[in-house]
Amino acid sequence: MHGWSGKILRVNLSDQTTDDLRLNPDIYARNIGGKGLAGELLFDHFQRGWDDPQLPLVFMTGPLNNTVSPTSGRMTVMSRSPLTGAVCDASVGGKMGTLLKRAGYDGMILSGTSRNWCGLNISESGVSFCDATSLCGLEISAIHTRLQAAPGMDQGAHAMIGPAAEQGVRFAAIVFDGHYFAGRGGLGLVMAEKHLKHISVSGGLKTAVFDRAELQAAQEEIYRLVSASPILTGDLGISNYGTGALYDLMRSRRMMPTANFRQTYFEHSAAMNAAAYKNRYRTKKFGCAGCHILCKKIGAKGEIIPEFETMSHFSSLVGNRDLEAVVEANRICNEAGMDTISAGVTLATYAEISEQELAPEKMLGLLADIAAGRGEGTALGQGSLRFTQEAGRPEVAMVSKGMEFPAYDPRGAQGMALAYATSTRGGCHLRAYPISHEILRKPVSTDRFSLSGKARIIKISEDMNAVVDSLTACKFLFFAASLEEYARALNAVTGMQTSAQQLLATGERIYYRERIMNARNGFDASDDDIPARFFTESGSSSATIQVAPLDRQEFLQERAAYYRIRGLDENGLPTAEKCAALELPC
Amino acid sequence: MLKLLNKYAQKLVNHGLCLPDTPLVGGVNDCVLWNRQDPHSTELEKIVAGLNINSIILARPVEPFASILDYHCRNCTAEFVPEDTETRTFLHAIPVARSLTAAEIIPLLQKRKGCVVEGQGIIATGTVSPEQAFVVFSSIIFSAFVKFFVDYAYVLQTGAADEEAREMLPALLATYDQFLPNDPTVELEAGTFSTPDEIVQAMIAAGRATVDARMVDSFFGNISYFAHDNVYISQTGSSLDELASCIDACPLDNSACTGITASSELVAHRDIYLGGEQRAILHGHPKFSVIMSMLCFEEQCQNRGKCHIRCKKERFIGDIPIIPGEVGTGPRGLSRTLPPAVQGRRGAIVYGHGVFTVGHKDFREAFTNLSAIEDQCRQAYLQLIADLSAGSAQG
Numbered sequence A: 001m002h003g004w005s006g007k008i009l010r011v012n013l014s015d016q017t018t019d020d021l022r023l024n025p026d027i028y029a030r031n032i033g034g035k036g037l038a039g040e041l042l043f044d045h046f047q048r049g050w051d052d053p054q055l056p057l058v059f060m061t062g063p064l065n066n067t068v069s070p071t072s073g074r075m076t077v078m079s080r081s082p083l084t085g086a087v088c089d090a091s092v093g094g095k096m097g098t099l100l101k102r103a104g105y106d107g108m109i110l111s112g113t114s115r116n117w118c119g120l121n122i123s124e125s126g127v128s129f130c131d132a133t134s135l136c137g138l139e140i141s142a143i144h145t146r147l148q149a150a151p152g153m154d155q156g157a158h159a160m161i162g163p164a165a166e167q168g169v170r171f172a173a174i175v176f177d178g179h180y181f182a183g184r185g186g187l188g189l190v191m192a193e194k195h196l197k198h199i200s201v202s203g204g205l206k207t208a209v210f211d212r213a214e215l216q217a218a219q220e221e222i223y224r225l226v227s228a229s230p231i232l233t234g235d236l237g238i239s240n241y242g243t244g245a246l247y248d249l250m251r252s253r254r255m256m257p258t259a260n261f262r263q264t265y266f267e268h269s270a271a272m273n274a275a276a277y278k279n280r281y282r283t284k285k286f287g288c289a290g291c292h293i294l295c296k297k298i299g300a301k302g303e304i305i306p307e308f309e310t311m312s313h314f315s316s317l318v319g320n321r322d323l324e325a326v327v328e329a330n331r332i333c334n335e336a337g338m339d340t341i342s343a344g345v346t347l348a349t350y351a352e353i354s355e356q357e358l359a360p361e362k363m364l365g366l367l368a369d370i371a372a373g374r375g376e377g378t379a380l381g382q383g384s385l386r387f388t389q390e391a392g393r394p395e396v397a398m399v400s401k402g403m404e405f406p407a408y409d410p411r412g413a414q415g416m417a418l419a420y421a422t423s424t425r426g427g428c429h430l431r432a433y434p435i436s437h438e439i440l441r442k443p444v445s446t447d448r449f450s451l452s453g454k455a456r457i458i459k460i461s462e463d464m465n466a467v468v469d470s471l472t473a474c475k476f477l478f479f480a481a482s483l484e485e486y487a488r489a490l491n492a493v494t495g496m497q498t499s500a501q502q503l504l505a506t507g508e509r510i511y512y513r514e515r516i517m518n519a520r521n522g523f524d525a526s527d528d529d530i531p532a533r534f535f536t537e538s539g540s541s542s543a544t545i546q547v548a549p550l551d552r553q554e555f556l557q558e559r560a561a562y563y564r565i566r567g568l569d570e571n572g573l574p575t576a577e578k579c580a581a582l583e584l585p586c
Numbered sequence B: 001m002l003k004l005l006n007k008y009a010q011k012l013v014n015h016g017l018c019l020p021d022t023p024l025v026g027g028v029n030d031c032v033l034w035n036r037q038d039p040h041s042t043e044l045e046k047i048v049a050g051l052n053i054n055s056i057i058l059a060r061p062v063e064p065f066a067s068i069l070d071y072h073c074r075n076c077t078a079e080f081v082p083e084d085t086e087t088r089t090f091l092h093a094i095p096v097a098r099s100l101t102a103a104e105i106i107p108l109l110q111k112r113k114g115c116v117v118e119g120q121g122i123i124a125t126g127t128v129s130p131e132q133a134f135v136v137f138s139s140i141i142f143s144a145f146v147k148f149f150v151d152y153a154y155v156l157q158t159g160a161a162d163e164e165a166r167e168m169l170p171a172l173l174a175t176y177d178q179f180l181p182n183d184p185t186v187e188l189e190a191g192t193f194s195t196p197d198e199i200v201q202a203m204i205a206a207g208r209a210t211v212d213a214r215m216v217d218s219f220f221g222n223i224s225y226f227a228h229d230n231v232y233i234s235q236t237g238s239s240l241d242e243l244a245s246c247i248d249a250c251p252l253d254n255s256a257c258t259g260i261t262a263s264s265e266l267v268a269h270r271d272i273y274l275g276g277e278q279r280a281i282l283h284g285h286p287k288f289s290v291i292m293s294m295l296c297f298e299e300q301c302q303n304r305g306k307c308h309i310r311c312k313k314e315r316f317i318g319d320i321p322i323i324p325g326e327v328g329t330g331p332r333g334l335s336r337t338l339p340p341a342v343q344g345r346r347g348a349i350v351y352g353h354g355v356f357t358v359g360h361k362d363f364r365e366a367f368t369n370l371s372a373i374e375d376q377c378r379q380a381y382l383q384l385i386a387d388l389s390a391g392s393a394q395g
Helices: A025-031 A034-045 A096-102 A140-149 A187-193 A212-227 A243-252 A274-281 A308-317 A323-336 A340-354 A360-372 A376-380 A384-390 A415-422 A454-471 A475-479 A483-494 A500-520 A552-566 A576-582 B002-014 B041-049 B065-074 B085-091 B102-111 B130-157 B163-179 B196-212 B266-274 B287-293 B334-342 B363-394
Strands: A008-012 A017-021 A057-060 A075-080 A087-092 A107-111 A118-123 A126-131 A157-160 A174-176 A180-182 A196-201 A284-286 A296-298 B024-028 B032-034 B055-059 B094-097 B114-117 B121-126 B222-227 B230-234 B247-251 B280-284 B315-317 B320-323 B347-350 B354-359
Touching: A025 A034, A025 A500, A034 A057, A034 A075, A034 A087, A034 A107, A034 A454, A034 A500, A057 A187, A075 A096, A075 A187, A087 A174, A087 A180, A087 A454, A087 A500, A096 A157, A096 A196, A140 A157, A140 A196, A140 A323, A174 A187, A212 A483, A212 B085, A243 A274, A243 A308, A274 A296, A274 A323, A308 A323, A308 A340, A323 A340, A323 A360, A340 A360, A340 A376, A340 A384, A360 A376, A376 A384, A415 A454, A415 A552, A454 A475, A454 A483, A454 A500, A454 A552, A483 A500, A500 A576, A500 B102, B002 B024, B002 B032, B002 B055, B002 B130, B024 B041, B024 B130, B032 B041, B041 B055, B041 B102, B055 B130, B065 B094, B065 B114, B065 B121, B065 B130, B065 B163, B085 B130, B094 B102, B094 B130, B102 B114, B102 B121, B114 B130, B121 B130, B130 B163, B130 B287, B130 B363, B163 B363, B196 B222, B196 B230, B196 B247, B196 B280, B196 B363, B222 B266, B230 B266, B266 B280, B266 B334, B266 B354, B280 B363, B287 B347, B287 B354, B287 B363, B315 B363, B320 B334, B334 B347, B334 B354, B347 B363, B354 B363
Parallel strands: A008 A107, A118 A196, B094 B114, B320 B347
Antiparallel strands: A008 A017, A057 A075, A057 A107, A075 A087, A118 A126, A157 A174, A157 A196, A174 A180, A284 A296, B024 B032, B024 B055, B055 B121, B114 B121, B222 B230, B222 B280, B230 B247, B280 B354, B315 B320, B347 B354
């Protein structure tokens, strides 16, 4: 095979045995890799609870990993979310995707539960288990340092969970190489349930490429588009400022979630933008293996600079004006191994319910309590929905399907309302990311204050991003390139003869399968929704920008249109006809 | 949705690309909506059903573009590949269908954003807006036009002659004259502009004038003005005839990233301002300037085929340099080649791409320079093919 190794590592943590799973090449072609292949392998197990030992936790690379295809070194982690009960997959950077291929595997399926905390070591010469009890309670950076110190592993890839997962935080993350997060939905808690503390991978194998010259040509096309993208490589783009470059844009468009989404403008935000971090911390770039954009930023003294969502939620959402407190909040979450978006929103709901402003010390203290599983942190660690339900105020949980919203207020980019609602993993911006056209003007701009016609756009974007996560490429690249260029790269690597539109059809099948998986676990139209606040309260308008409440009727009409376009019934459930057309079990 | 469909149908007419009431524009949400009734809509709906798209345009362009498209259809097997920047970056290749049938067209549009249907016109698609389809439609016309005239000159230069093209040429040039506005000169506001409102208004007017003069197509081109340590610049993907709300003020000290949506050429514009006394920059894609930039008869050049990034030869049309450079900020980006080339000059032509011109006070000078360079290039082209034809006849 070209592109794929043809071998998936199957691990039973209960008895610490492994074997190799070899799939029919047709299954690879129909699912591509990453999210697609992980969904295929999870499908039959998906009615298991997240804490069922036999529920697999799947790590999957794509055919472009370990090749020169641009920004294709990512991988997917997928299982069922402890936070939402829904499908949960994360596209994660770093170098594990590349090194897993170099170790000879397309991915790994982990099931069972180890008796004691263990680690898993994978290389081209074999797989072994080790005792990891000594790593428990340590912060992520300390764990990473120890794993790198193992013989021959200083250049290896390491996935690990931190104290938050050990303490049962439902938004605990899996952290890769110290800095890259499978952040959302609590995949870290699934790994903790299996008593797997870390996975370490090394290898030196090459991935077979069908046509190197053609891949080179595809690479040039993609690089050309990246160079032409102001958002990626422009002077003010994310290569220079990180994803925080979006912060000013959200402020100027009056769609920055503020005070738990009760407002959309934070008056102190001008002094807390990406330029302020760059000046204060004299930042440098770093990033994933094989990426030349290098969107991550680190300060001169090693401070990890927050990503956009973290910058926004730990400032405007909780009312914090202290830049250094944002960096510290980010550090606490990173070291504990927990999702900053869910943490930020949960703190904002706490602030609203308790009717208090969170001083920096209070904010940081609560985060530390969540990570340590103590005091009020125990309840907050269950996420916004459970916390607010416990407090009798579920209406203030800014979630969809139980997952907390990121830093885009849907009243300022109305396609986002539908995207949040229909996302298979809940309040997630990355499934359809209408910000791309509603705000960033890519591929062209659309009217951000209208939902009209957005249903089909959202559906197509969900399908496209399902492909991107299956390839496994970086979504940022698609501010510049398109599936047209990546189809060329995929064909060059694998010898396939696919096209952009054929890949979209593959993406449609991958996404529909997730709808089936959620439906089997009881999700329906009542879950494809967003909180009432967005339909009843205005955002923070200015003299020139009116941020009105969303029109509930228009939202429901467009959601109904989405169901028709997606081939779902009126209740958002899969239909036998569509399942048959996509050759999926219903 | 219908409003958008009508907007882009009308825009095709306003830009002189189609006759009134001829563009057929479809928008798709949970059903297909058309800007007008047309017998082709039935077949187009089959095409829509076979693709994940949200918009589609079918239209036959006016002359000379229709004849040029037909020429390319006759002279290729499955697709033709112009070598200008719009094709290289965006279209990659232009596939050709021989019939307007879903069975033939769907496979082409599975791979590319648009195609030419021989004798029928262009089908273009979009996934988020009819604007995308409009951009594809317009770019196919631009690229096909440029390819025709570039190829014709190169064939002549070999001493041979493309008889079919030669016979077409007089009519093409005559109808291209009709495509161009009668009077390309406009009375733009004289500067210097100081308030943001004055600057934005001047940019809106200059952008519209550039489109009306047919010196840029669809959402390509950009425009900027420098004042108060800010570069006021059109946003990425904005149409120069619709710049209201599409201008970013980018501070030189980069104290805010609001301009992340600014044109991909922000750095090139900024460095031109930092290196001289200019206040206004205008960038269009006038066709004969692009054509002339692509005509180089250097024999056995080792950079042939990579001229757009590797050309080291000093080339000029009159006093205007022709330079290499990719769009944007990459290692071979025009952000590196353009600023030094423009200093002390009226402007520069970027190989296969377009023209950048400058003004020291306002857009009058920049616009005049753009228009003059295009006129100069057109005359140069006509002289070139006359000379080559004479040489060919003697040979």
